[in-house]
Amino acid sequence: MDRRIQKTRQSIMNTFIDLLAEKGFEKITINDIAKRANINRGTVYLHYVDKFDLLDKCIETYVEQLLHHCANSADTKLDVSAFQSVFEYLEKNFTIYKLLLSNEGIGFFRSRLYAIIAQTVTEVIGIKSENHAFSNGVTTHFLASGFIGVLEWWINNSMPCNVQEITEQLMFLLEPYTKHLVSR
Template identity: 90%
Template structure:
């Protein structure tokens, strides 16, 4: 992709995020974005259909960045190093993820993140369908909901404990459960 296009899209997205933090999604207009970015409204429309499209692209971008970070981590299992890597990344990028997780009208980010984590959990735990003791759906959604809940609590409360503490606590909570999964 042409560097000018990349720079313009990044300018629009950064401006959108600044306005999102200031005004909330409902009050943002394309005119606000164009004026703040010092570009024409037509330029915004050249890259994005409307503010909902811009929100979708923003969500996809930041979910992808988090996923790429996780994929580049050496460990992709339900392990301390995997959790620690996720929380370190979130700590480094705290402002943007707090905005996307807590801003009114942006529940789409949480929903998209939930879907991706649920898919990953399903792949990682790999419960055998012939085992009647556990249901893939129940197990996947239990682990995903718990992880998302902890992640939201940690972000929305401005990281009340450090990365090591949250990792240790998660592993303590998951230890009996992961042992059962391994034995399946």
């Protein structure tokens, strides 16, 4: 992709994020974005259909960045280092993830993150489960919901405990599941 196109898209997205923090999604207009980014309104429409498309692309970008970080820093195990890596990344990028998780009307980010976590858990269960007493569906949704709930609580409460504490507590809570799922 042309560097000018990348630069323009990044400028639009950064402006959108700034406005999202200031005004909330419902009050943002394409005119606001264009004016703040110092570009023509038509330029925004060259890159994004509307503000909903921009929101979708923004969510995809930040979900992909989180996944990319996790893929590069952990192996395929559900262990302390995998969880710690996720929370360290979220700590470094706290502002944007807090915005995406807490802003009204942006359940899309949570839904997308949930789907990815559920898919990952399903893959791990399918590959590594030795205990047939676990129902893959129930286990998947229990673990994904629990993880997302803890992640939201931690972000929305401005990280009330440090990365090591949250990781240790999660591993303690998940121990009954992880010993059956990742003991190989």
